[in-house]
Amino acid sequence: MRAGELRAVDVVAASLARIERAEPVLCAFVEVWAEKALRWAAGVDERVAAGVRLPLAGVPIGVKGRNGSRTASARALVAAGCVPVGATSVPGPGAPWQTWGLGADGRTVNPWRPDRTPGGSSAGSAAAVAAGLVPLATGTDGAGSVRIPAAWCGVVGLKTTNGRLPSADRTGLAAAGVLARHASDAAAYWRCVSEAGAVGGHHGVVEGGEVGGAASAGKEPESASAASQLSPPFTAVWSPDLGFADTDPEPASIAHAAALRRADTGLVRLVRPDAPARLEDPGPAWLALRAAPDTDPAAVRDAHELRAENDRRLAALFAEVDLVLTPTTPNAPHGHDGPGDRYSTALTWAFNLSGHPAMSIPAGFDSDGCPVGLHLVARHGEESLLLRVAAGR
Structure with a gap:
């Protein structure tokens, strides 16, 4: 897309088409932002045409949960040119265990075995990446919530050092992370959040509260x-x-x-x-x-x-x-x-x-x-x- 061989609009449209086909069974998304994503992609195309360098121009991503686009990691990915296409599923209210997800159309299933859980709580992010709906999706990991679904869906899952990225978790146990199909894509995520200045030794809660984790x-x-x-x-x-x-x-x-x-x-x-x-x-x-x-x-x-x-x-x-x-x-x-x-x-x-x-x-x-x-x-x-x-x- 940076070379002008593809348009972000077309890439995002293809991602949305895959989501539409898979979602009735997979249930990886709690919300799909089709119209907004296409407008966002058109803006990316305009910026690329104007000579703006966007390292991840037009890459469609999922963000964990309805508020996932507000996280520092998601903002850094968007600044790099990524286009959020929807909010991925997390466990429903009152869940006694956190290894499943509830999408808009029902319980999130494992792409390899629909009778099995995809893991959680970054359930929809892992399932969407494993099924090829998006190449990258954000997650958070408080006890294994990135790594467990990564393992059970057969993808890559990175939990960052606690305290290196801003977190809304007051206990300090949760850290930002990413789900990706390839290690190189996880590395691209890490470069973006690093270059955006989101990484630091004493980052903690982003909206008040105590700094947690390693810091x-x-x-x-x-x-x-x-x-x-x-x-x-x-x-x-x-x-x-x-x-x-x-x-x-x-x-x-x-x-x-x-x-x-x-x-x-x-x-x-x-x-x-x-x-x-x-x-x-x-x-x-x-x-x-x-x-x-x-x-x-x-x-x-x-x-x-x-x-x-x-x-x-x-x-x-x-x-x-x-x-x-x-x-x-x-x-x-x-x-x-x-x-x-x-x-x-x-x-x-x-x-x-x-x-x-x-x-x-x-x-x-x-x-x-x-x-x-x-x-x-x-x-x-x-x-x-x-x-x-x-x-x-």
Whole structure:
């Protein structure tokens, strides 16, 4: 589109046509902004014709939830030339678990297995990207809400370092993220939000409230240039369970095979560090902090103590390795009746507490034909390292 070979209007119209065909079954959008998107695309074409450089001119995107276009990430993507085509689905009101979505036409389904959930809470964003309705969609990740749907829909999902991008989450547990079909597209997202000046070491809540995540914990995110100075092989430790999770054998085996393939290319080197990849179960701490200030004060104190202990263990581990690799989820996508007593967040929410950037990349498919994700975790501020490994370079 920047070269004038395509028009943004035509690209966005094609995206809207795909959405119209798929939505009766997929239900990935709660709102579709067809007329507004076409007007927006026409404006992009006019700016390109006038010589304005827009790095993502005319790229159709989904934004998570009805208020998704107000986020700093969405504004940065729009400034780069992206065209929001609609608001993607999130869980409906009163949901006891956050691994599904409710679109305008019904429950969001997994594009690979309609009888299974796409994950959540960035459900519609992952489903829309996986189904090819848009190449990119925004998300937020408070316990795995980008990475879990990325894993179960077979796409790339990046959770940024907590506190690096503005967030409306007062607990500091949620971080901005993106769902994309390719690692290069996730990298394009990261370049846009970085160049827009949205990234910083002490960003927190955008509309009042307390700064949360890594910044509030006194963790200064390391500069992106520090990660770019590293060169392969990147040292990595594999853990199927982080020392506590009840991980099913099949997703563990598929994710481990994906880690070994990365090692076979020379991109990563799997090592056995002196500091083991073993954490305390973060579940009780996450639940207590999420419910604060209504949580019992003793439970909050226990949560902070557990969080501090895991932070110490992770600091020792990242002093020896560049990456921690796990399955993204301990289980396969469940049906629409819910996960039962399983926490699909078991391997992801530890890094919402610690603030580390993390990413899910496709690892393969299980015996039911459902996608499995490989989970990559890096030091604070090293999104660029995750993106390099995800891209295989």
